[in-house]
Amino acid sequence: xxxxxxxxxxxxxxxxxxxxxxxxxxxxxxxxxxxxxxxxxxxxxxxxxxxxxxxxxxxxxxxxxxxxxxxxxxxxxxxxxxxxxxxxxxxxxxxxxxxxxxxxxxxxxxxxxxxxxxxxxxxxxxxxxxxxxxxxxxxxxxxxxxxxxxxxxxxxxxxxxxxxxxxxxxxxxxxxxxxxxxxxxxxxxxxxxxxxxxxxxxxxxxxxxx
Ligand SMILES: Cc1cc2nc3c(=O)[nH]c(=O)nc-3n(C[C@H](O)[C@H](O)[C@H](O)COP(=O)(O)O)c2cc1C
Numbered sequence: 001x002x003x004x005x006x007x008x009x010x011x012x013x014x015x016x017x018x019x020x021x022x023x024x025x026x027x028x029x030x031x032x033x034x035x036x037x038x039x040x041x042x043x044x045x046x047x048x049x050x051x052x053x054x055x056x057x058x059x060x061x062x063x064x065x066x067x068x069x070x071x072x073x074x075x076x077x078x079x080x081x082x083x084x085x086x087x088x089x090x091x092x093x094x095x096x097x098x099x100x101x102x103x104x105x106x107x108x109x110x111x112x113x114x115x116x117x118x119x120x121x122x123x124x125x126x127x128x129x130x131x132x133x134x135x136x137x138x139x140x141x142x143x144x145x146x147x148x149x150x151x152x153x154x155x156x157x158x159x160x161x162x163x164x165x166x167x168x169x170x171x172x173x174x175x176x177x178x179x180x181x182x183x184x185x186x187x188x189x190x191x192x193x194x195x196x197x198x199x200x201x202x203x204x205x206x207x208x209x210x
Contacts, residue, residue: 007145007149008145008148009198010148010190011153011154012193012198013155013193014183014185014191015191016070016187016190016193017069017075017153017186017187018073018185018186018189019074019185021075021186023185027150027152028080030146032145035049035078035142037142038139038142039138040139041135042094042115042120044090044094045138046082046083046088046135047082047083047132047179048082049080049081050079050169051077052078052079053075054189058071058072058077061165061166064160064161064164064165065157065158065160067105068159071183075184075186076183076185077181077183078181078184079169079178079210080140080180081131081132081171081176081178081179082132082133082136083177083181084125084129085125085175086120086121091117091121092114095113121194124196125159133179140156140182143184144156144182153184153185153186153187154184155183157180157182157183158197160177160180162177172176186197
């Protein structure tokens with residue numbers, strides 16, 4: 001078995017963290033890089049990613065997270081947030097970035113810009129949000145795999161109150177909304193879930209070969 005698969009077998013949705021263990025700045029930088037390198041539709045990256053270490057803030061979020069201890073006891077809490085509306089400004093900032101990064105004139109990007117404008121801007125806000133939320137889950141998946149590679153534990157979490165999060169983190173004031181969160185850190189030796197066998201569909205049930 002490759003190390004990659006072994007690490008995916010090793011990881012599990014951690015229930016109990018060892019609150020004394022912190023992710024090193026070097027490892028955190030690697031995880032940030034993996035998040036930054038995530039693929040997204042058109043490359044627009046329609047999200048912000050909050051990296052929360054502050055204990056006071058995490059204590060405030062605890063109740064809004066169905067009292068799940070991962071929020072307070074992990075090393076860090078990652079919060080994925082999307083804009084309530086995707087605007088022309090988001091697209092223009094992206095075009096500027098491509099133009100600068102690749103050293104090509106902005107005008108040459110006009111056809112690409114038009115495609116994004118015509119497909120995304122006319123969508124009703126809820127559809128834009130669903131589309132943007134999907135992109136955050138790609139980044140979440142990348143985070144889980146990258147962390148497993150570094151033998152860092154993670155818990156992807158949807159068990160929280162989005163509206164409460166947006167209020168506590170003042171995301172609502174910035175026109176942002178939480179989609180999904182992840183605790184990252186190191187498992188407690190008392191977490192009995194680590195001994196559980198992984199349950200997955202067998203390949204006959206999962207794959208359709210054509
Ligand atoms: C989007 C998403 C949301 C989840 N929400 C929670 C959660 O709120 N709390 C929790 O303990 N586990 C949560 N899980 C973990 C899943 O229950 C777990 O990944 C699944 O049972 C498979 O087990 P494994 O990850 O340990 O292999 C979530 C997983 C995903 C992907």
